[in-house]
Amino acid sequence: QVQLVESGGGSVQAGGSLRLSCAASGDTASSYCMAWFRQAPGKAREGVASMHTRIGSEYYADFVKGRFTISQDKAKNTLYLQIHNLKAEDTAVYYCAADTRFRVECSTTIPFNVWGQGTRVTVSS
Numbered sequence: 001q002v003q004l005v006e007s008g009g010g011s012v013q014a015g016g017s018l019r020l021s022c023a024a025s026g027d028t029a030s031s032y033c034m035a036w037f038r039q040a041p042g043k044a045r046e047g048v049a050s051m052h053t054r055i056g057s058e059y060y061a062d063f064v065k066g067r068f069t070i071s072q073d074k075a076k077n078t079l080y081l082q083i084h085n086l087k088a089e090d091t092a093v094y095y096c097a098a099d100t101r102f103r104v105e106c107s108t109t110i111p112f113n114v115w116g117q118g119t120r121v122t123v124s125s
Helices: none
Strands: 002-007 010-013 018-026 033-039 046-052 058-060 068-073 078-083 092-099 119-124
Touching: 002 092, 018 033, 018 092, 018 119, 033 068, 033 078, 046 068, 046 078, 058 068
Parallel strands: 010 119
Antiparallel strands: 002 018, 018 078, 033 046, 033 092, 046 058, 068 078, 092 119
């Protein structure tokens, strides 16, 4: 089984940057698709970006608009989400997710079977 632990959240002023990390442990070789989601206060969870860990393909939600970059460090079994030019509407709990089932496609719309506990990002204007 894979376990995911997010970190890197915090309070930041609008216009700033953050890099979120998702450290995977356990049977990390079984992860094929990993992604970042977020849930703002009072809103439904939404997909932000995903990456196929074997192929390296990336997918971004339309609202990302070039401000978010997903990446991975295979040696560290860590997934990252770099966020630039943070806006108040980016305030949310950010979650990392993984799908351990073999697949070729990878996006935030697939059913993920492993979730982290989340890391909170608060952006003040």
